[in-house]
Amino acid sequence: MIIFVGRSNVGKSTLIFRLTGKYVKRGKRPGVTRKPVEIGWRGKTIVDMPGFGFMSGVPKHVQEKIKTEIVRFIEDNADKIELAVLVIDGKSALEIIERWEKRGEIPIDVEFFQFLQELNIPTIVAVNKMDKVKNLNATINRLIEKFGLDGTWEDYKDVFVPISAKFGTNLDQLRKVIEEKLRESQGRRG
Numbered sequence: 001m002i003i004f005v006g007r008s009n010v011g012k013s014t015l016i017f018r019l020t021g022k023y024v025k026r027g028k029r030p031g032v033t034r035k036p037v038e039i040g041w042r043g044k045t046i047v048d049m050p051g052f053g054f055m056s057g058v059p060k061h062v063q064e065k066i067k068t069e070i071v072r073f074i075e076d077n078a079d080k081i082e083l084a085v086l087v088i089d090g091k092s093a094l095e096i097i098e099r100w101e102k103r104g105e106i107p108i109d110v111e112f113f114q115f116l117q118e119l120n121i122p123t124i125v126a127v128n129k130m131d132k133v134k135n136l137n138a139t140i141n142r143l144i145e146k147f148g149l150d151g152t153w154e155d156y157k158d159v160f161v162p163i164s165a166k167f168g169t170n171l172d173q174l175r176k177v178i179e180e181k182l183r184e185s186q187g188r189r190g
């Protein structure tokens, strides 16, 4: 099982469509259909988790509930999940993370990343909307620091993969890293 997680509007549906040719987009109103959507892909199950975090028109308690349900799903399926793809919006992620930090809160993307690490789930961070990012290298280096990792992008080429789901940029690289991680995951689990 491969899960895709990310805030709403980061381009998760666009990415899944690009990778699998399958359309997972829920209705226009975010947060309305909150169940994980499962699709078959190359003999595996891909699970599109509901988007989390702020969604305009969705009350805070509903956002919290969505987050709790995602956490529970991941915990319940931890032994089946071979890989997680955390999709972030490369243009706005840093700004949002810093806003949360200033309020003394743990940014939700960082929290999910660390949660996946604690469960030993191999994770790829797909840094989407790279077409809108001016200094990619600096942005990814700062993200790495915010995610609590030591080192630079050089050390995490197999974790932080910049892409543009909309324009199809660097998707081959993402596919390659996904394949690699799945192979490692298989080896790890015997």
Ligand code: GDP
Binding pocket: 006, 007, 008, 009, 010, 011, 012, 013, 014, 015, 025, 051, 128, 129, 130, 131, 132, 163, 164, 165, 166, 167
């Ligand atoms: P989701 O809520 O995470 O599933 O996000 P969607 O896939 O619905 O995308 C949200 C918006 O971001 C849409 O308007 C997409 O066209 C746009 N989008 C998705 N990927 C990219 C990208 O790589 N670059 C840019 N500029 N926009 C993107």
